[in-house]
Amino acid sequence: MTAAAALFELPEGGPYLLSHSVGALPRAARARLAAAVLDPWATKGSDAWGDWLGAIDDFRAVLAGLMGGRMADYCPQPNLSAGLFRLLSALPPEPGRDILLASDQSFPSIGFAMGALERLGYRLELVPGDPGAIATWAQAIRPGVAAVVAMHVHSNSGVVAPIGEIAAQAKAAGAISIVDVAQSVGILPIDLPGWGVDAAIGSCVKWLCGGPGAGWLWADPALTERAEPIEVGWFSHADPFAFDIRDFRYAPDARRFWGATPSIAPYALATAAIVTIGGIGVSEVLAHNRRLIAQVADRTGDRWFAPDRTGFGGTLCIAADEAVETALRTAGCRIDRRGPVLRLSFHIYNDEAEADLVGQVLAGL
Template structure:
């Protein structure tokens, strides 16, 4: 079997479900980190003001992205700590003796957190399972499991395992009828599939700047609606949680009046600074065009998958999925070995067990998709 190597231009880059890329990312990040090094190493007293200005820029770019009002969004080290800040802040009546509802295809890290918190905070974690033989939790199964005992529900906007996109508006409307608080993890859709906190009006939203937004690790976010912020008292708190972060009176701690109360110790400013170039690049793009390009390449993947007779474990309809396409490989195929061979021809993807995840973004091209499927057609046990 022979294959023509691809140029090292990202044509075959299909890992936007993990780390996003954009033209000039290396140079932009290098400059951002170099600039930060200069300001942080300067022999003066301006470091903190400049660093916090960069963090404020990060927060403002995120606010613009999801239509958030000033004072309702802050940074977090990751989605898990953001969720912990929420759950550890809610009034006791919201959780104790109640159910916290999640889907069985939520991001595992969040489930690990909630399972550990349930005994201490006195709630029951209810996980809606996937139906036998299916690849995502159906919205109707979430609705059926969602009764008035649910104090909080955590929805997954787009799943990392099947790219299924939930009908967030429908689910939140049901949650309102049940008297539940509703949060949404938008990690796998943010930056590609439009999401507005004004339109959905979820009580809280968590995400990261990785994936379609092309940012760095450590640059997560938490958004919360203003009326809920005032009712929350985060147990994960510190000097940055205060209205005046420079108050050192040990007996006069006072939460900030806005989303800053969900801060705690010194924030991960460097991750925010490193992600600002990606967010600025993204803000300057035609968002409709970004999604259209993904859909065009996604249609190619679906067509080629069908020709090979492989199972697509992602919804086919554009409005029911995120930006990724997941394909089930035959049991006879060594997924890790296949990924290694694809790497040698400039095609980058991954497998979770037998599931190959293909996520085309701005640097991916039709030529990259062609190279992927030429290799798959030539792979013993796959080609027809």
């Protein structure tokens, strides 16, 4: 076991190749949960709120350190769909600008959240074609589009979208751009301000190994300044502890998207995970992932997938029948399936022996 792998608790059995779904538990998470949530609760009761809100600030700070921008531009969310709904429903209405665009290969929950906004007068358009080609988006982005929501990495194919170019196209058309980084954060380098997007949504459960429930949004300050969320609560207030029911004022930063009484534990756990991944380095996680994929490719050639994975995320998405799935599972591999596609991911805690096992199984079929 490598030093990096020793930082995680891995499920028993064969190779755990499901980081695209749920990353392994960092060993530091248990102590972080106790120190940030349980110990203050046990010793201070109601007075633990100071510690708990400090844990949220820590979470926002490590997100900023990982993806750029200011801590003030990040806001915790229960999940991606909630964050997306809060962002889109906060846009000032513009006559003649009512189209919401997303790829038809987006994660379904994203489409569901966008479709519900038709009740506010929007129209959802799902863009067909290759989401990794700027031509696909350029044909769809036009006057009348209010927002473009693009996945950085697509969960069923691993395809990476050209986010910077999409953001530029959206800006030229007068639309805002939002990127979903759920399948890329922790495995690919991300620079949210550098991309030129207006906002981003993400979670920590996959490559960041942060567990469920720690969603978040990032909003460029220019967008935040004009956004007026309709789903608010006392933590959306500029002064949550003012307790004046007749006086609501939006928080001056991304916290205006927060809502009511927040959860704390998911963000404390996720903070430990982000610190762990940050200590290893996303660049090293990616390089390790590419080394293991190349090792599989050495055994299989291009029979199962294109060996050059530089234009893809971290997940091997293999079009394969049940015989291939059965062979991999019989060998102990923890994988999953989405329709005709088998998905398997190599993280920092996977090793050469596991990659060799996958390559051996695929080469023998």
